[in-house]
Amino acid sequence: MDDEKKSTPSIYSANRPDSAVAGDLQRGLSGRHLNFIAIGGTIGTGFFIGSGVALNKAGPVGCLLSYLFVGTILYSVMVSLGEMATFIPTAGAFSAYATRFVDSSLGFAVGWLYWFSWAMTYALSLTAAGLIVQYWDPSINIGILIAVFWVVFTAVNFLPVHIYGELEMWLSMLKVITIVGFIIFGICVAGGVGDEGRLGFTYWVNPGPFSEYIVEGAVGKFVGFWAVLIQASFAYQGAELVGVGAGEARDPRKTVPRAIKTTFWGILFLFCATIFIMGMIVRSDDGALLTEKSDASASPLVIAATRAGVDVLAHIINAVLLTAVLSAANSNVYSGSRILVALADEGQAPAIFKRTTKHGIPYMAVACTAAFGLLGFLNLSSEGGRVFNWFMNISGVAGLLTWAGTCLSFVGFRRAMEAQEIPRSELPYISPWQPWLAIYGLFFCLLVALTQGFTAFMPWNTADFFAAYISLIIFVVLYLGHKIWFRDAFVDPRTADLARGRYYEAHEKQPLPPASPLVSDGEEERRERL
Known part of the structure; x- marks a missing residue:
């Protein structure tokens, strides 16, 4: 156990911007890297292709309102995360904060479910990349493409983190340029540049601002709005990756708050502006929106x-x-591996995942996460494809539960600050309207997570029900299993760990490390066993 502790990020090495100590995560990510890591993890095929289905379900105005409303939920999560991540910047922040400020069982369940969702999403991304290439040449074997992409992007994640950040920045920048280009193109088309002439807000009038979904009338329009609300929640997921990268950010007191603000407003603008323009130039009842293809068509x-x-x-x-x-795919491996590091650091995963190279890469965590990308080969058979789709249903709700856990962790964080009489003036970043904003986010994250499979009840479909709620079932099993096995009490705000991993400026006096972590006896025993 002593040997493994040498691999643990500490306030004496990893917290310094110039850290280069072998065995530590190193702070090699700048603010622009954090921005584009989050954007890269958020803007994917779900937005470029899935937004068409959203437009069909809710209509142009209903779809726009859904994305705007979910944007307010995301804001509550991001600012809550920002306050904690600047005070205690740690890799894989979500599970670590839940464990320290709320309940170790909550941190365990959120962390492992979130890791599994990103590991499975890596397999989905590799498969989607193969299908997109087949748009140009259908004769290409998708298995070969999956293998090639897996080797390349797994290798990238073994490179120093600043190289990963640079690559992610340029890949994400292409997406941003494309969306901005589409917005300009859409304005021109709406103004009359195109075969259909001047469109303006024609499609807001016919077929109408709102669409009926499943049922008719006003209820059908609300159902359409709510269905897109769920879809928008999934589309926005990935923005929280700023918190994952906080443990490797240079000068997190400055870069993390700036990155969180830039990421949130950037993603909100790109998404909502695109949805707004899309509703002007594409009819919500256009049959082409309902295709099941995964390529540009x-x-x-x-x-x-x-x-x-x-x-x-x-x-x-x-x-x-x-x-x-x-x-x-690049972001999937990065985020999943850092969550594993956080779980290991809290004693909730084998300590081997804390091992790093001399460049600060947690190679065991990267290898374990990347290995799940090979599940993409399940899509080569029809039976395996059905199993794969079930696995992928976990990712959407896992993100919502992570958001909810972040908001709840913030409430526990603020309680701990008050109980230990730490003034808010010591916080590098103070989020607005708290704790009410975090409570608002917690409520709606849970509400959307619980109702996201409502179509399984209209009418009842057993297979659809389990496909929609399997992630919630797994979360409950993980939470109750951990709670029954270890019987850890909820965190007492007076003894919550507000010291380990805290970032200090170079001119500030750093405290001596505590003799032992502020954890329960059961937690200490579990760490020894791991």
């Missing part, structure tokens, strides 16, 4: 370009889709 951006007579745009969008999923 299913994107509402391409549908709009085709209607306007610009066919070549389909190939450009398909190329951008390829960079989008590869960027997402």
Whole structure:
């Protein structure tokens, strides 16, 4: 156990911007790296293609309102995360904060479910990349493409973190440029540049601002709004990756708050502006929106370009889709591996995952996470594909539960600050309207997570029910299993750990390390066993 502790990030090495100690995560990510890691993990095929399905379900105005409303939920999560991540910047922050400020069982359940969701998403991203390449040449074997992409992006995650950050920045920048280009293109089309003439807000009038979904009338319009609310929640997930990278950010007191603000407003603008323009130039009842394809032909951006007579745009969008999923695959391995490091650091995963190279790369955590990408080969058979789809249903709700856990952790963090009489003036960043904003986010994250499978009840479908709620079932099993096995009490705010991993400026006096972590006897015994 003593040997493993040498691999643990500490306030004496990893907290310094110039850390280069072998065995520690190193602070090699700048603010721009954090921004683009979050953007890269958020903007993927789910937005480029899934937004068309959202437009069909809710209509142009209903779809826009759904994305705006979820944006307020995301804001509550991001500012809550920002306050904690600047005070105690640690890799894989979500599970660590839940363990320290609320309950070790909550940290265990949130951490492992979140890790599994990113590991499975890596397999999905590799598969999606293969399908996108087949748009140009259907004869290419998708298994070969999955293998090639797996080797390349697994290798990238073994490189020093600043190299990973640079690559992610350039891949994500292509997506941002494409979205901005589409917004400009859409404004021109709405103004009359295209085969269909001037459109303006024609489609807001016919077929209408709101669409009916499943049922008719006003209830059907609300159901459409709520269905897109769930879809928008999934689309925004990935923005919280700023918190994952906080443990490797240079000068987190300055870079993390700036990155969180820039990431939130950037993603909100890109998403909502695109949805707004899309509703102006694509009919919500256009049959092309309902295709099950995963390449450019299913994107509402391409549908709009085709209607306007610009066919070549389909190939450009398909190329951008390829960079989008590869960027997402890059982020999947990074975020999943850092969550494993956080779990190991809290004694909730084998200590071997804390081992790092001399460049600060947690190679065991990266290897374990990347190995799940090989599950993408399940899609080569019909039976395996069904199993794979069940696994992938976990990722969406796992993100919502992580958001909820972050808000709840913030409430526990504030209680601990008050109980230990630490003034708020010591916080590098103070989030607004707290703790009410965190409570608002907690309530709606749980509400959306509990209702996201409502279509299984209209009418009742057993298979759809389990597909929609399997992640919640896994979360409950993980939580109750950990609680029954270890019987750890909820964290007492008076003894919550507010010291370990705290970042100090170079001119500040750093406290001596505590003789032992502020954890319960059961927690200490579990760490020894691991």
